[in-house]
Amino acid sequence: MLRCNEFAEICKNFNLTFFTGVPDSTYKSWMSFLEEDHPGFTNVPTVNECEATAVCAGYHLATGKFPVLYMQNSGFGKTVNPLTSLLGPDIYKIPALLMIGWRGEPGKPEAHQHRQIGRIMTDLLDLLDVRYSILSDDAGEAANQINEAVNYMKIESQPYALVVRKGVFEPLEAKPKPASDLMSREEAIFAIMEHISDEDILVSTTGKTSRELNEAYQQLERTTANKFYNPGAMGCAPSIALGVALQKPHSCVFTMDGDGALLMQMGALATIGIQQPSNYYHILFDNNAHESTGGQINNSDAVDFRALAKSCGYKDATIVRSKDALAEEFPKFAEADGPVMLVVKIRTGSRPDLSRPEEPLEIKRKFMEHLDTLS
Numbered sequence: 001m002l003r004c005n006e007f008a009e010i011c012k013n014f015n016l017t018f019f020t021g022v023p024d025s026t027y028k029s030w031m032s033f034l035e036e037d038h039p040g041f042t043n044v045p046t047v048n049e050c051e052a053t054a055v056c057a058g059y060h061l062a063t064g065k066f067p068v069l070y071m072q073n074s075g076f077g078k079t080v081n082p083l084t085s086l087l088g089p090d091i092y093k094i095p096a097l098l099m100i101g102w103r104g105e106p107g108k109p110e111a112h113q114h115r116q117i118g119r120i121m122t123d124l125l126d127l128l129d130v131r132y133s134i135l136s137d138d139a140g141e142a143a144n145q146i147n148e149a150v151n152y153m154k155i156e157s158q159p160y161a162l163v164v165r166k167g168v169f170e171p172l173e174a175k176p177k178p179a180s181d182l183m184s185r186e187e188a189i190f191a192i193m194e195h196i197s198d199e200d201i202l203v204s205t206t207g208k209t210s211r212e213l214n215e216a217y218q219q220l221e222r223t224t225a226n227k228f229y230n231p232g233a234m235g236c237a238p239s240i241a242l243g244v245a246l247q248k249p250h251s252c253v254f255t256m257d258g259d260g261a262l263l264m265q266m267g268a269l270a271t272i273g274i275q276q277p278s279n280y281y282h283i284l285f286d287n288n289a290h291e292s293t294g295g296q297i298n299n300s301d302a303v304d305f306r307a308l309a310k311s312c313g314y315k316d317a318t319i320v321r322s323k324d325a326l327a328e329e330f331p332k333f334a335e336a337d338g339p340v341m342l343v344v345k346i347r348t349g350s351r352p353d354l355s356r357p358e359e360p361l362e363i364k365r366k367f368m369e370h371l372d373t374l375s
């Protein structure tokens with residue numbers, strides 16, 4: 001396996017010291033390494049991969065050097081626009097080293113949301129004329145690959161991709177988490193479920209939120225198909241909920257969102273604000289991190305979500321930091337006229353043994369049947 005300090009040494013030797021992007025658990029240890037203070041390296045976490053591609057363009061324009069853009073392959077789709085219309089061969093020809101986590105690699109067991117992109121990723125790279133190597137876990141070979149990548153970028157002035165399989169990087173020992181008296185996300189979900197009736201509709205976000213919600217449905221023996229899990233399409237849960245809310249105006253539509261996911265598609269707040277669905281209830285779990293991919297920084301520290309929601313036209317927004325406050329505020333939140341937001345401050349951390357929801361097509365079928373019974 002490739003050690004982080006070996007990879008760092010190789011990158012330094014090739015003057016690859018500027019990193020930007022959105023994390024992936026495939027190279028979780030490299031993310032942890034970058035978050036530590038290593039002289040000579042700069043890390044600029046962005047809210048989405050399209051933004052990171054543009055940051056790379058700016059870095060190259062300002063320095064002539066090659067930036068490194070890290071992303072999970074689910075975010076690769078978000079780079080297609082700037083890759084073709086900003087960095088691409090028919091326009092500015094801007095080089096960048098793409099470091100792409102390969103989820104859904106054919107032949108390996110993987111959750112549904114990763115399967116298609118995992119299957120087509122290398123074809124997509126070919127189609128985009130992006131040359132690539134599959135990063136070796138041997139430091140010597142990895143150095144040769146990076147040498148080839150850098151030469152290619154120098155000659156062709158075009159992006160080059162390093163595809164990163166699971167298990168290439170050696171795990172780093174997890175740092176102990178600072179103690180926190182905030183709720184866990186799972187505790188918050190269980191507490192919220194006490195207030196969600198079978199007549200309400202619920203749309204949940206990517207990562208572990210949907211898995212924990214699924215556990216809550218199972219453990220509480222709630223069998224109503226009033227929920228839709230969005231395990232992929234990061235940042236899209238509030239917009240799915242908006243689409244439903246506008247068509248089912250007599251039902252309360254709740255969405256369970258994460259701070260990283262909301263930042264990724266923050267513009268959706270403006271659409272919700274303009275549409276003013278009075279049956280729209282936005283629950284935001286804010287842990288200041290991308291917990292589902294390993295707890296990396298996600299820029300939410302910079303954002304006052306309550307002020308943000310209000311400035312986008314939400315009628316109200318409230319923050320709760322404890323179970324008691326959640327129990328007190330939730331009924332008021334759920335009875336208010338939407339769109340409204342409840343920001344639930346939570347700590348990071350989740351169980352390692354979370355099950356995955358049932359087959360997506362079953363979830364969709366049951367959810368649609370349920371919605372069909374509502375006016």
Ligand SMILES: Cc1ncc(C[n+]2csc(CCOP(=O)(O)OP(=O)(O)O)c2C)c(N)n1
Pocket residue numbers: 022023024072074075076078185205206207208209232233234257258259260261262285287289290291292293298
């Ligand atoms: C477009 C895209 N980029 C990256 C990912 C990888 N990813 C899955 S979950 C997640 C973190 C979500 O963070 P947040 O919304 O704050 O929820 P948390 O996991 O902290 O509960 C990331 C980065 C993805 N699924 N899709």
